[in-house]
Amino acid sequence: MVDGGDFGETTVGPSVWKTAEIFKTMHALGYDAIGVGERDLSPAFFTEVAANGAKAVLLSGNLKPAADLGAAPSLVIQRKAGRVGIVETVSPFLQQGKALEPKEPKAFLQMQLEALRRKKADVLVVIYHGPAKEALELRQSFPEVDLWLLSHWTAQPLNQVQTSDTGAIVVGPGDRGREVGLITLEKTKKSGARTATFKQNILDDRIPDSPKAAPIKESFLKRSQSSVMPPRPPVKPVEPAPPQPELQSVLAATDNMFVGSEVCRLCHEDIYKKWHDSKHAHALETLMTKGQSQNPECLRCHTVGFGEQTGYDYKTNQPYLAGVGCEMCHGRAGYHVRADDQTNNFAKTTEATCVRCHNQENSPKFVYAEYVTRVH
Numbered sequence: 001m002v003d004g005g006d007f008g009e010t011t012v013g014p015s016v017w018k019t020a021e022i023f024k025t026m027h028a029l030g031y032d033a034i035g036v037g038e039r040d041l042s043p044a045f046f047t048e049v050a051a052n053g054a055k056a057v058l059l060s061g062n063l064k065p066a067a068d069l070g071a072a073p074s075l076v077i078q079r080k081a082g083r084v085g086i087v088e089t090v091s092p093f094l095q096q097g098k099a100l101e102p103k104e105p106k107a108f109l110q111m112q113l114e115a116l117r118r119k120k121a122d123v124l125v126v127i128y129h130g131p132a133k134e135a136l137e138l139r140q141s142f143p144e145v146d147l148w149l150l151s152h153w154t155a156q157p158l159n160q161v162q163t164s165d166t167g168a169i170v171v172g173p174g175d176r177g178r179e180v181g182l183i184t185l186e187k188t189k190k191s192g193a194r195t196a197t198f199k200q201n202i203l204d205d206r207i208p209d210s211p212k213a214a215p216i217k218e219s220f221l222k223r224s225q226s227s228v229m230p231p232r233p234p235v236k237p238v239e240p241a242p243p244q245p246e247l248q249s250v251l252a253a254t255d256n257m258f259v260g261s262e263v264c265r266l267c268h269e270d271i272y273k274k275w276h277d278s279k280h281a282h283a284l285e286t287l288m289t290k291g292q293s294q295n296p297e298c299l300r301c302h303t304v305g306f307g308e309q310t311g312y313d314y315k316t317n318q319p320y321l322a323g324v325g326c327e328m329c330h331g332r333a334g335y336h337v338r339a340d341d342q343t344n345n346f347a348k349t350t351e352a353t354c355v356r357c358h359n360q361e362n363s364p365k366f367v368y369a370e371y372v373t374r375v376h
Contacts, residue, residue, distance in 0.1 A: 004151020006037030020048035085121025091130020260320030
């Protein structure tokens, strides 16, 4: 199993720790080789690699920080059918200055492929971390390479990019680990003739989680929850209200709280009906089918007010805040519904409202003018 890198989100900020946790999971699952991308170069990542002896599976390529850690520029994986040589190289398009050594990918590949041949590698694999156009051009100089894996993040499904007349194959990167590619390569030792096939396997709920990854996943979720859900400030006690219907009790609260779309329905029946039949209304259900209903990274865009006071909390029964309800886009409705039909403190939506969740990473095909008509 091979991963080309860029599994981290960022190299700075409060979520930088995730890179190391994802690497730890892949190492526990038995990955043979793991590349490094420009989004992985955080101190926390390198500390994790050093502490767990995982550098044996880490490819440094021509990336100086990884090489300084002791990771090898290339690896040879022994299998019954033969020896697979793997090397990663990072494009100067992504890493400028002293981070690359050497900076020119062609010179680096010439040196490393020769080293792999001396180690009697039967199959040669190159992980190219950079634009696909560069890799396709570079491939012309190295016809002996059997497989090219493109690893720079594109937010697109894993796919077969190209197959040459010689049987060499180029496979593009996937989208946030949502699929695994199975590549079958057959090569005749004497003649060097080769054929290759690619199959995309979607990691949906039909494929169970590995028990090896379960404890790491649990720890990841707990840490992630604490990072996006800081301790809530104490709520001032409210004087008991006279007995009244449950809905009126909700609206009588002193804070501008989240009230749920059912409350909006009281005055906006037509809009509510159209929303109720939309994908927004069932956004939490999609997480449940994937076993991610407690993942804070997903809940912030699949529920109303997750991580905020009076917002969705999976630990309590709050079906009225499940899914992407009215307040997810328009803001808290507590003041609005008590304003006697006035729109005090109630937000108008714009394209900027939508792209908080429908960004390039989560919704690469999003077109505001088309999508907004599906809401109401």
